[in-house]
Amino acid sequence: MCPIWPLHLIILYILALCPLWVLCQSAPNLIATFLPDEISVNMDEYHYVNVTIQGPGMQAGDQFTLSTTNEHLAEAKWNSTDQLTEDHVQKNLFEGKVRVSGKFLGRTNVEVKTWRAGQAFPVNGTLPVIVLRPERVIDTIFVTSVATFVSLIFINFGCAMHWPTVKDVLRRPIGPLIGMCGQFLFMPLMSFGLGFAIFPNDPAMRLGMFFTGVAPGGGASNIWTFILGGNLNLSLAMTSISTLASFGFMPMWLFSLGQVVFRNAHIVVPYQRIATFVIGLLVPLGIGLGMQKWTPKIAKFMVRILKGFSTTLLLFIIIFAIVTNLYIFELFTWQIVVAGMGIPWLGYSFGYFLAWLCRQPHADSLAISIETGIQNTGIAIFLLRYALEQPEADLTTVVPVSCAIMTPVPMTCIYIYQKVKACFVNRGKHKKMLEEDISPRGDSPQPAIISTADLYGKSNKGLDVIDVKPDVENSGVHPTGVSVAN
Missing domain, CATH: 2.60.40.10 (Immunoglobulins)
Structure with a gap:
């Protein structure tokens, strides 16, 4: 045994630590x-x-x-x-x-x-x-131009609105009630659960999803309903009711489940923003209804250009929004894409299924589906700006932006399908018409061929035949058919 045991261990440690010291x-x-x-x-x-x-x-x-x-x-x-x-x-x-x-x-x-x-x-x-992110001039131009064009499109909607139909909808509000169940019950709960499934460790992103889910319906729902052949009057009534109801439903969800999603967020409900949206919706509609009464010719012209103008407006919003916010695509991940698809697409499916269960006609079911799935992402972005500091506010807006980008995808596919189907149907009708014009019809009378024997013989019994005597002298032909020599 070492005579200095266990001191030799201490000496070895000191010698090893000296270079480090x-x-x-x-x-x-x-x-x-x-x-x-x-x-x-x-x-x-x-x-x-x-x-x-x-x-x-x-x-x-x-x-x-x-x-x-x-x-x-x-x-x-x-x-x-x-x-x-x-x-x-x-x-x-x-x-x-x-x-x-x-x-x-x-x-x-x-x-x-x-x-x-x-x-x-x-x-x-x-x-x-x-x-x-700096405040740019192009952002101001985009917001101003979109607000102007949307106001014009809602004047067109007012010109196209059939007020007696709207009164019937309000007397029997089955469609609006179904839409409100989807808008203010299914959408908040779905976005709440989907946010926890996609972003389990990111409360800010979950808040972005939840704010998108509790927002009222967007004005684009009326445009898509009109383009796809849904019940426009029902869609306009549902949008108005949904926007007014959001004054009560949004605070309820924000101060209940919203606190669970992000307890430290200082949530401020943008009443002024919602009120501005309501006024911006109702005033153009009132102008359009006034044009129906006092300037019917101009109102009819506005209705004629409504479909083309609506399509142009949607393309303008989609393209301009992408161009002005190209930076946001760097934040896109598979989670962001799934979140952007899940909110509107599940809303479309649930709205149409619920309307179908309630035995609503296809046009009404389509309007309810679109109204449920399309959210006012502008209000969601506004909420995030108040609830979070920068740059988290801008970073979390990627969720409503992704939702806005993915929202028109199913509607665009349905529109293309309708156009292609209409082309094939019209082509088939045109081909059938051509075939019917060329081929003889079985029930059409055929021209009768009457022989000379029928005219002059005894076989024409029962027929009133005019006695026609040929001019033998001038024709040079005997009635029997033998030529006569001069």
């Missing part, structure tokens, strides 16, 4: 201080920050490098020298300037490291960076 003594112990200590920078823009590094262990020739925890969001570069000199070592102080460039939405940190003889040593202190 020497290295630690030679490593710099530096602290970086940034001014300002936190910055917000817009995408594709940059911001300058002053940095001060001080502490013992500096050596001439040491080099500072910059990096961000997420290079996709922001980039940091020196705008001054990044190498220590003897003057820095004597003062134990380094001062420089950093240029931080925003690349994409999100939060990241700028970190500093010291490089010495090919080895990196971390510097204490980081700079939090928030990258935001």
Whole structure:
């Protein structure tokens, strides 16, 4: 046994730790201080920050490098020298300037490291960076133009509305009641459960889904109902009732299940935004109804151009929205795509199935289905802007944006199917008409061929035949058929 046991174990540990202790003594112990200590920078823009590094262990020739925890969001570069000199070592102080460039939405940190003889040593202190989306002129143009065109389209709807039919709908509100069950019962519960299934560890994204599910029906539902041949009067009545009912149903869901989704969110119900939407819906409808009464000729013209104008408006909104928000596609993942498809598509299916169970006609079932599936994503985005700070507010709007992009897909497929089917049906009818014109009809009378024997013989009994005597003298032909020589 070793005579110094167990002291030899302690000696071995000390000998092993001595090189590490020497290295630690030679490593710099530096602290970086940034001014300002936190910055917000817009995408594709940059911001300058002053940095001060001080502490013992500096050596001439040491080099500072910059990096961000997420290079996709922001980039940091020196705008001054990044190498220590003897003057820095004597003062134990380094001062420089950093240029931080925003690349994409999100939060990241700028970190500093010291490089010495090919080895990196971390510097204490980081700079939090928030990258935001700038307010652009094209966004204002898009919102203004869409609001103007939607107002015009609702004037057209007012011209096309048949008020006695709307009164009948309100007297027997079976369709609106079915739509409200789908809009304010199924959609919130479905978006709540689907959000937990798709984003189990991301409460902000779940909040984005839930806000989309509790929003009232969108104005595009009336346009699609008209284009696809649904009951427009029922759709307009349901949209008006749904929007008015949202004043009560939205706060109920937001302050119940909304608190479960995201307990720390300071939710503010946008009553002013909803009221503006109601006014923006009812005033153009009233103008259209007035045009029916006082300017019937102009109203008829507005109805004639309604379908083409509606289709053009939908294409304009879809294309312009994609062009102005191209950046949002970088946030798309399979979860975002599934969430965008699930909210409207499940709403379409449930609305039509519930209407079918209640034995509603196809035109009414189609209107109820579209009204249930199409959500007012603008109100959902507005709610997120109030409930969350930036950039989380912009990041979570990817859910209602995805929903808005996926919403018209089934409707577009149905529209194309209707057009293709109509082409084949019309082609078949045209072909059948041609065949009927060419082929003889069995019930049509055939021209009778009467022989000479029937005219002059005894076989024509029962027929009143005019006695026609041929001019033998001039014809030179005997009645028996033998020619007579002059």
